[in-house]
Amino acid sequence: MAAPEIRLCDVTVCHGRRPAVHHLSGRFAPGSLTALVGPNGAGKTTLLRAIAGLHRPEEGRIERPAGARVALLPQQAALDRQFPIACLDVVMLGLWSAVGPFRRVPRALRDRAAEALAAVGLAGFAARPVGSLSAGQFQRVLFARLLVEDAPVILLDEPFNAVDARTAADLLRVVKRWHGEGRTVVAVLHDLDLVRREFPETLLLAREPIAWGPTAEALSAANRLRARRMAEAWAAEAEACPRGERLAA
Numbered sequence: 001m002a003a004p005e006i007r008l009c010d011v012t013v014c015h016g017r018r019p020a021v022h023h024l025s026g027r028f029a030p031g032s033l034t035a036l037v038g039p040n041g042a043g044k045t046t047l048l049r050a051i052a053g054l055h056r057p058e059e060g061r062i063e064r065p066a067g068a069r070v071a072l073l074p075q076q077a078a079l080d081r082q083f084p085i086a087c088l089d090v091v092m093l094g095l096w097s098a099v100g101p102f103r104r105v106p107r108a109l110r111d112r113a114a115e116a117l118a119a120v121g122l123a124g125f126a127a128r129p130v131g132s133l134s135a136g137q138f139q140r141v142l143f144a145r146l147l148v149e150d151a152p153v154i155l156l157d158e159p160f161n162a163v164d165a166r167t168a169a170d171l172l173r174v175v176k177r178w179h180g181e182g183r184t185v186v187a188v189l190h191d192l193d194l195v196r197r198e199f200p201e202t203l204l205l206a207r208e209p210i211a212w213g214p215t216a217e218a219l220s221a222a223n224r225l226r227a228r229r230m231a232e233a234w235a236a237e238a239e240a241c242p243r244g245e246r247l248a249a
């Protein structure tokens with residue numbers, strides 16, 4: 001799979017006037033596997049949403065080739081599961097770009113969605129309402145949706161949160177398969193041991209970029225300390241500094 005490059009050019013993303021990501025530059029190389037780490041409130045979710053095109057940067061640019069598809073796995077906590085929808089229907093939501101809105105899903109694609117459920121260990125769950133699933137089972141359904149979406153760029157927001165060790169190991173295998181297929185994968189993670197073991201690249205963010213590169217270097221003790229200090233020092237009411245001011249500094 002030919003994954004596109006994603007380039008961030010001096011990107012600042014705000015909520016209101018407050019920056020969640022401040023003057024970030026760098027690139028996700030095609031086919032790279034990157035952990036996005038940082039303290040709570042460091043801007044990780046906001047950055048993923050901006051890369052997915054759901055939040056426009058106030059300053060700077062996020063460059064990717066026109067038409068390059070990006071799939072996003074949101075945090076489970078951000079999703080409402082109390083609506084009457086079956087597992088297979090959730091998986092088929094990943095087909096909307098192939099099928100189009102309000103169109104009947106062709107048989108072959110329905111079969112593909114059922115195969116994706118089986119691939120994440122949920123064969124026989126097609127008709128189960130998602131409200132009846134455990135957190136780990138629901139995460140498997142969301143991974144099945146990503147499987148059918150088949151995007152060259154995959155963004156995962158805390159993919160192993162609230163799942164047990166076996167589910168995490170199964171889902172990690174899926175992530176590694178995507179990486180092996182040449183897709184570009186970015187995952188927000190808090191488990192630094194897991195990051196060191198499994199993720200070759202790391203972007204350490206504390207609203208300001210702290211480090212971006214090979215994981216061992218990015219997660220050095222000095223960088224982690226700098227990230228913690230930056231997070232503690234950031235005033236909640238601080239506003240973004242304009243680019244010109246920054247360049248002059």
Ligand SMILES: Nc1ncnc2c1ncn2[C@@H]1O[C@H](COP(=O)(O)OP(=O)(O)OP(=O)(O)O)[C@@H](O)[C@H]1O
Nearest residue numbers: 015016019020038039040041042043044045046047
């Ligand atoms: N919808 C919103 N409206 C206003 N402020 C927001 C909104 N979403 C996030 N923020 C603020 O932006 C900052 C970054 O939040 P974000 O969720 O991107 O951080 P995070 O690194 O993903 O945090 P965590 O590790 O806790 O999930 C925080 O100060 C947060 O309060």
